[in-house]
């Protein structure tokens with residue numbers, strides 16, 4: 068899957084690279100095409116234009132060269148004719164260059180304004196000269212033959228030989244240019260020497276004229292068009308430059324030329340005219356030129372222009388096309404650049420969009436495969452289009468197996484428990500077009516036939532316009548969750564130890580069964596079963612043993628129950644019973660009897676001990692007792708107390724007086740609590756005397772000063788005295804006020820022992836010792852040995868170990884312990900032996916009857932004897948008559964308490980009573 072994604076991504080990237088660097092290829096080709104076409108067109112045009120320019124220039128040069136040749140020819144012709152005429156004139160004058168010759172020369176020169184000088188040389192060597200350059204011409208004419216003289220005139224050998232050839236030439240001869248060394252101003256005054264031989268009567272003479280080169284120009288060129296870049300020249304056949312305008316800068320007239328023009332002329336002696344192109348040595352630049360031979364003379368006229376002019380000319384005509392081509396190139400380049408940028412931007416946008424799309428797809432795929440839920444997507448036909456790994460694991464099918472198959476073929480769901488098929492949610496989404504949740508308690512049957520509890524929903528997938536594309540089904544395995552939930556629910560309603568329903572579930576069922584009983588007009592029995600003396604088992608054998616016993620007990624009870632009945636553990640050793648569908652009360656009683664019987668078989672503890680056990684059951688039945696579920700339970704509880712009171716190991720039915728007693732007890736508790744709150748409690752004291760020695764102490768007895776009923780003794784509130792919520796409060800009050808009173812008497816010199824009654828719940832309270840200590844600490848003048856705590860058997864029966872420890876701790880504080888009402892409960896003397904008591908108070912019920920009842924007499928005798936053996940003090944309570952006192956003294960019971968001695972009295976009366984005390988028995 069991931070591989071597929073990355074492949075498509077790289078393909079997208081290579082595609083985009085075609086665009087990335089250059090833009091679209093066709094655009095680039097078009098641009099290059101335009102460039103090439105324009106460039107080729109430009110080159111072709113340029114070439115043709117160049118050819119045209121060159122041809123045009125050549126034509127111009129040829130024309131000009133022809134004109135120069137013609138002008139030169141004419142000028143030469145004129146000069147020859149005029150010199151020939153002058154020679155004849157001179158010859159006709161017979162004088163050997165007499166004075167007329169000079170006149171003639173001057174006259175001639177006057178007619179030749181372009182000539183610098185003219186002279187004649189006689190064969191005798193005589194020379195006659197006229198004109199500006201007279202001196203140079205004289206020297207020239209006379210010394211040309213002489214090489215030394217020639218050197219003096221600055222002529223090189225080649226010059227000289229050319230000049231000498233001219234001097235001896237039989238006809239008109241144009242010599243190479245020479246420099247007038249004698250010209251003023253130090254100027255470079257070059258002259259062309261023109262020779263014309265004259266055949267005289269006797270001999271041959273030579274006429275010589277000097278044609279000055281002004282700025283390299285022959286006089287005849289005066290009218291010619293002369294642009295500054297153009298040069299005109301006259302070249303001799305032998306290579307000497309005759310004239311050149313502008314004058315040569317690199318070469319001189321004094322040497323033969325070997326530049327391109329000269330070479331052309333030498334190379335093509337037969338051609339009357341020609342065109343050349345090459346390096347001109349005269350000025351050292353490349354030039355294009357045309358030459359034309361001067362007819363009749365060994366001269367060539369030439370015109371040339373530098374290459375740059377040719378270029379400039381060409382450029383002049385080709386500037387516009389070039390600019391056009393350039394513009395075209397620029398335009399196409401800009402156009403291409405613009406389109407490329409546009410393309411690149413579009414490409415960038417496309418790539419970004421592609422990237423975003425890819426990322427979104429990637430994200431969706433990664434999400435799909437990383438979520439913990441199983442996901443299946445289908446098309447609109449309900450065929451699987453995709454599924455993630457979680458779905459694969461849950462269904463047991465591989466993705467490849469199911470793609471394209473109908474969802475129902477792989478996704479089988481049924482109702483938990485009943486296994487009835489459940490409508491496929493995807494079909495429902497396809498029909499209804501909205502999100503659909505799976506039905507509760509849906510179970511998926513996997514490929515292997517395993518069952519998996521699942522949960523969740525299906526939702527439609529829509530396109531942008533809202534059209535249905537398919538369905539996404541999301542679900543997850545809740546097998547474990549459902550198991551845990553069920554377990555938690557069971558835990559919340561069941562007891563962990565016995566596995567029985569707990570109080571919550573019991574109340575639930577009670578309400579339910581009560582409603583059912585009404586509907587079916589049957590009776591419902593509600594019972595509470597409580598083990599007798601289970602606490603002792605816990606104390607003696609530990610909690611583990613207690614737990615084991617409870618478990619076994621639960622099992623035994625359950626075997627005695629019918630299905631439909633409920634046995635629940637309400638807490639501790641208390642069990643709830645619901646017996647349904649009762650038609651006869653007997654049925655309930657039989658069931659209860661069976662249960663009690665089942666429990667009577669002794670239990671075997673893991674340690675091997677045998678524990679005999681019994682239980683008491685309180686019962687009530689609906690609708691005879693037409694009470695609410697809560698009251699039914701309370702009534703069963705009252706009946707349980709009745710069963711306990713009736714001696715345990717039995718069951719009792721609730722009756723209405725029970726309820727009344729319960730209400731009364733509550734009222735008493737309220738009254739006692741109010742008295743505590745409002746300070747209506749007080750203590751009276753009843754003296755205890757020793758027959759021989761008189762008063763030894765007093766017992767503090769609680770009184771309630773009722774606002775309406777007057778002073779009440781404990782008989783009016785006895786049931787509330789040891790109520791769990793009141794016992795400690797009362798105890799603390801009694802300790803504080805009795806100790807305060809005793810301390811007062813001690814201070815007054817009346818060292819009376821004070822006995823206080825402590826309820827079982829206060830004694831067993833873990834704060835009791837601290838309470839006692841605090842009371843002692845608050846009364847430092849009262850020695851602890853003057854304090855006695857009276858307890859009944861109740862406390863040790865409730866928790867023997869704690870009672871034993873507490874009483875031992877009291878002893879360690881110095882406080883005495885008295886066992887009150889001795890003989891009324893189940894306590895035996897051996898049991899007594901284990902408690903750290905110093906005093907036994909024989910209950911008044913025995914004392915009262917010792918006179919008439921020999922059994923009581925025997926008991927008292929036994930108790931007194933045993934107590935003596937144990938070293939305990941014995942006090943007889945309820946001594947109402949002197950007779951009793953006498954009898955008791957005979958039984959060697961010396962300590963007495965009772966109306967016969969004194970009634971309980973207010974503390975103020977005690978000192979008086981002691982003073983007036985008369986011993987009963989002597």
Ligand code: C2E
Nearest residue numbers: 768769780781782801824825826945946947964965966967
């Ligand atoms: P008890 O501790 O056995 O106290 C002796 C009871 O016998 C007292 O009754 C007393 O007045 C009564 N009495 C004494 N001599 C005679 C006699 O010759 N004939 C008859 N018929 N009765 C006699 P009282 O004061 O009504 O107390 C009743 C019970 O209330 C006490 O029995 C004790 O168990 C409890 N009680 C009294 N005061 C307190 C107290 O401060 N705290 C607690 N927790 N219980 C107390």
Ligand code: MG
Nearest residue numbers: 766824857887
């Ligand atoms: Mg007492």
Ligand code: MG
Nearest residue numbers: 887888908944
């Ligand atoms: Mg008593």
